[in-house]
Amino acid sequence: MNDVIIIGGSFAGLAAALQLGRARRKVIVLDTGLPRNRFAGHSHGLLGHDHKPPLDILAEARQQLARYPTIRLVHARADSVAGAIDQFSVTTGDGQGLEARRLILSYGVADQMPDIPGFADNWGASIVPCPYCDGFEVAGQHWGLVWSGPQSHNYVRLYHDWTDRLTVFADGHDIAPDIRADLERRAIPVVEGRVTGIARHGDHHATVKLDAGPDVAVDMLFAHPRNKPSASLHESLGLATVNTPFGIALQVDERRETSMPGIYAAGDLANPLMASVTAAIAQGATAGISAQQSMLV
Numbered sequence: 001m002n003d004v005i006i007i008g009g010s011f012a013g014l015a016a017a018l019q020l021g022r023a024r025r026k027v028i029v030l031d032t033g034l035p036r037n038r039f040a041g042h043s044h045g046l047l048g049h050d051h052k053p054p055l056d057i058l059a060e061a062r063q064q065l066a067r068y069p070t071i072r073l074v075h076a077r078a079d080s081v082a083g084a085i086d087q088f089s090v091t092t093g094d095g096q097g098l099e100a101r102r103l104i105l106s107y108g109v110a111d112q113m114p115d116i117p118g119f120a121d122n123w124g125a126s127i128v129p130c131p132y133c134d135g136f137e138v139a140g141q142h143w144g145l146v147w148s149g150p151q152s153h154n155y156v157r158l159y160h161d162w163t164d165r166l167t168v169f170a171d172g173h174d175i176a177p178d179i180r181a182d183l184e185r186r187a188i189p190v191v192e193g194r195v196t197g198i199a200r201h202g203d204h205h206a207t208v209k210l211d212a213g214p215d216v217a218v219d220m221l222f223a224h225p226r227n228k229p230s231a232s233l234h235e236s237l238g239l240a241t242v243n244t245p246f247g248i249a250l251q252v253d254e255r256r257e258t259s260m261p262g263i264y265a266a267g268d269l270a271n272p273l274m275a276s277v278t279a280a281i282a283q284g285a286t287a288g289i290s291a292q293q294s295m296l297v
């Protein structure tokens with residue numbers, strides 16, 4: 001019997017495995033190799049690894065985990081999960097059955113690309129979600145924000161720390177009069193109409209095509225498509241979730257235990273607020289340590 005099966009072996013899952021391996025616990029990490037930021041050329045903001053390609057950071061982490069004889073990294077998809085604390089079973093996509101006393105879910109979320117030509121192709125290059133990740137490199141330049149609802153108003157204030165050249169694309173949203181008044185006070189233009197296409201020139205520089213009116217060029221476009229968990233295992237387990245403006249997240253306590261005893265969750269899958277590599281690693285480490293301490297005799 002394994003001590004822990006970790007489902008999702010990216011930043012959160014590998015951080016959990018590291019703590020468990022150092023505590024000499026028997027761990028299997030299942031991973032399909034599709035981290036959320038794989039579209040980005042560089043990852044920013046992780047101390048000691050700033051401005052490195054995300055896949056290089058993960059490859060280095062996997063190499064370091066090879067020191068620990070009780071950690072097994074397996075390239076496989078977890079297809080189904082059953083059981084209860086001390087006796088969970090996981091079936092992989094290739095039909096393998098695995099058992100463990102604890103589970104850590106760290107399978108992340110997938111951003112749902114809108115059906116706009118050029119959007120998916122430019123995601124992570126000229127269209128990005130987060131100024132902490134990609135703002136510094138384009139500070140002071142002309143940014144665009146695709147409105148996704150009232151929560152977009154918060155981004156307007158936030159972005160001001162990076163640039164005072166912002167254009168809002170309403171993208172068919174009814175922006176409330178008080179928010180419009182605030183945008184006007186800040187001299188932020190609002191471009192009406194729906195976004196119908198995005199073209200990239202050079203490294204970033206997006207040209208936004210609209211159903212009414214001329215194209216508008218910006219140096220970087222910020223957008224926040226809805227996301228959804230990358231797997232539905234939590235649904236079959238009936239785990240409690242919380243709603244966020246962008247999707248759902250698993251509900252966890254301060255030790256990162258979900259609503260079901262013995263199942264922990266970490267990373268974007270259970271982070272309703274500020275998704276980042278740093279947060280995923282911290283939460284993964286906490287989940288790993290919590291799972292280990294829950295098995296002490």
Ligand SMILES: Cc1cc2nc3c(=O)[nH]c(=O)nc-3n(C[C@H](O)[C@H](O)[C@H](O)COP(=O)(O)OP(=O)(O)OC[C@H]3O[C@@H](n4cnc5c(N)ncnc54)[C@H](O)[C@@H]3O)c2cc1C
Pocket residue numbers: 007008009010011012013030031032033034035036037038039040042043044045046076077078079106107108109111123124128129130132133134230231266267268269275276277278280
């Ligand atoms: C374009 C973009 C740029 C970003 N840039 C930055 C940045 O510069 N700095 C920063 O801090 N954050 C950045 N982020 C956020 C960052 O990508 C996430 O916060 C981080 O990847 C979360 O790590 P995670 O381990 O929770 O999930 P992920 O990294 O998404 O990993 C989940 C893993 O689970 C695997 N998986 C999924 N389903 C299964 C299954 N059923 N069985 C087995 N494995 C499965 C996936 O293949 C994947 O490897 C960016 C995000 C985007 C979209």
